[in-house]
Amino acid sequence: MKFLIYRYDPESDKKPFMQAFELADDEIQPGMMLRDALLKIKSQDETLAFRHSCGEGVCGSDAININGANGLGCLTAVSSLKQPIEVRPVPGMPVIRDLVVDMSQFFKHYRGVKPWLIVHDSEPEVEYLQSPEDRDKLDGLYECILCGCCSTSCPSFWWNPDKFRGPAALLQSYRFLADSRDQATEERLEDLDGPYRMFRCHTIMNCVNVCPKSLNPTAAINNIKKLMVKDMV
Amino acid sequence: MSIHAQGMRAWLLQRLSGAYIGLYLVVALLVIGFGPTLDYTRWHALLSQPAISIATMVFFYSILIHAWVGIRDVLVDYVQLSALRFSILMGLALGLISMGIWVSMILFSVVSL
Numbered sequence: 001m002k003f004l005i006y007r008y009d010p011e012s013d014k015k016p017f018m019q020a021f022e023l024a025d026d027e028i029q030p031g032m033m034l035r036d037a038l039l040k041i042k043s044q045d046e047t048l049a050f051r052h053s054c055g056e057g058v059c060g061s062d063a064i065n066i067n068g069a070n071g072l073g074c075l076t077a078v079s080s081l082k083q084p085i086e087v088r089p090v091p092g093m094p095v096i097r098d099l100v101v102d103m104s105q106f107f108k109h110y111r112g113v114k115p116w117l118i119v120h121d122s123e124p125e126v127e128y129l130q131s132p133e134d135r136d137k138l139d140g141l142y143e144c145i146l147c148g149c150c151s152t153s154c155p156s157f158w159w160n161p162d163k164f165r166g167p168a169a170l171l172q173s174y175r176f177l178a179d180s181r182d183q184a185t186e187e188r189l190e191d192l193d194g195p196y197r198m199f200r201c202h203t204i205m206n207c208v209n210v211c212p213k214s215l216n217p218t219a220a221i222n223n224i225k226k227l228m229v230k231d232m233v
Numbered sequence: 234m235s236i237h238a239q240g241m242r243a244w245l246l247q248r249l250s251g252a253y254i255g256l257y258l259v260v261a262l263l264v265i266g267f268g269p270t271l272d273y274t275r276w277h278a279l280l281s282q283p284a285i286s287i288a289t290m291v292f293f294y295s296i297l298i299h300a301w302v303g304i305r306d307v308l309v310d311y312v313q314l315s316a317l318r319f320s321i322l323m324g325l326a327l328g329l330i331s332m333g334i335w336v337s338m339i340l341f342s343v344v345s346l
Contacts, residue, residue, distance in 0.1 A: 159310045195239040195309060202306065228241045 001028055002084035003041060005048065009097050016095070020084065021045070028078065034085070035062055035073035050099035057212055060147030063090050064099050070149040070210040090152035092161060106148050109165045113173035113191075118184035134180035141175035141220060143213050144168060150207035150217055156200040163196035167207035167217030170198055174220035177227060189228050198224060247302040250295035257292040277343060286344040293336045297329045 001023045008016035021041045028037070035052050042048045052062040055074045062073040065088040067081055078085065093101035119128070151157045151166030165173070173192065176182045192198040198221060207217040264279075265271055279285050304325055312318040 156310065159313075193240040195243070199240045199244055200310070225241070225244065229245065232241065232245075 001025070001037070001078060003037070004084045004086045005038075005041070005098070006088040007048070007098055008095050009047075010095075018086070030079075032078050033074050034064075034066060034076045034078055034081070034087070037078050037085075038073055038087070048099075049097045058145060060145035063147040063149045063152070064088065065090055070153045072147060072149070072212045075212050090148060092152050092158040093148075101152075103148060105161050106151055106166065106168065107146075109151075109169040110146065110172060112197075113165060113169045113176075114184070114188070115169075115172045115176065117176065117179065117182050118187070119181065120183045128181045130180055137178045137180070138175060140215055141171060141178060144171055144175075144215055145213060147212065149210045149212055150215075153206040153210045154201075155204055155206070156202060160196060160200055164200035165192070165197050167201070167221070170201070170224065171215060171217040171220045174224050177224060185227070186231070189224070189231055192224060193228065243302045243305070246298055250299040250302075253295045254292065254299060257288065257295075280340065280343045281345040283344055283346060286340050290337060290340050294333060297333050301325070301329055 003021040003023070004018045005021060006016055007013070007019045021044065023037060023040055027040055033055075035055055038048070038050055038052075042050075050062065050064065050073070052073060053059040054061075057072050057075040060072070063070060064073050065071075065086075066073070066076055067086050070090055073087075087099065089095050089099045089101045093103065093105070096102050117128070146168060148168060150171075151168045154164075154167055156164050157166040170192075173188060177185055177188055182188075201218070201221050203218055203221075205218050208215075208219075211217070269275060280289065305322060308318050308321055308325075312321060
């Protein structure tokens with residue numbers, strides 16, 4: 001099985017290049033995921049750098065660009081991919097080394113939407129109650145693992161990475177706007193108004209296309225817009 | 234509309250103007266398709282009615298607003314240099330406003346009050 005992997009070490013390389021690797025057929029097990037293949041390649045060349053952790057699509061560490069589309073190495077079966085399998089870092093982010101990118105900007109936007117419950121009432125004696133129906137409204141929102149596949153495949157995020165929140169952060173913003181226990185709807189909506197933070201989204205829907213958890217940030221963004229219209233009238 | 238309309242307001246204006254453009258076009262196509270042949274006298278008769286004249290004016294203004302928001306969106310994405318973006322936006326605003334004045338003058342010259 002043939003691989004072409006993006007290599008770049010800013011300390012020694014003048015510019016990035018693609019390096020060819022090959023794994024013998026007996027090294028490929030049925031149902032083998034790309035992450036396992038990368039680990040085998042790493043045993044051939046220890047200098048190859050990439051992030052990974054749980055290997056089950058839960059930690060969100062191993063977002064990479066696979067044959068032109070973002071995805072998680074641990075959830076992508078190598079047998080489903082056209083050869084040579086081209087592996088690159090997720091686009092639009094500064095490369096630290098090889099497949100490892102600097103996610104600071106991404107997490108800055110995540111923090112920017114205040115991804116926690118804001119309650120102005122005095123704290124209840126026991127716990128914050130929520131009806132099962134209200135809890136259901138969080139389905140499709142809370143499952144995000146913050147891998148960044150969506151935001152780094154979004155052209156609006158590429159053009160304005162410092163100002164546009166990006167699909168991942170906006171999905172998280174709606175996760176708290178939709179929460180019956182949250183009391184900061186006004187502040188959250190006000191914060192997202194203006195030309196950049198949310199309204200750079202042009203419903204290109206690359207985010208929906210690549211989300212490894214099959215979530216729909218575009219729908220969440222539309223729901224935020226609906227809340228804004230409701231808030232206006 | 235203010236050239237500073239941004240975020241929610243711009244988005245809403247674009248949706249509303251788009252909806253009006255669509256509605257007007259459907260009605261206009263029905264009138265053209267099912268009415269008698271459109272010659273100069275019929276155009277003149279149609280547009281001299283104040284209601285139709287106003288609806289047509291709103292249609293052209295909607296196109297101008299829709300174009301303003303849409304082109305500004307593209308410029309905000311692709312033209313990162315503020316001075317250049319500002320100059321293009323000013324040129325665009327000037328062009329759109331003159332078109333608005335021009336279309337108003339034409340419609341006013343036909344309408345009979």
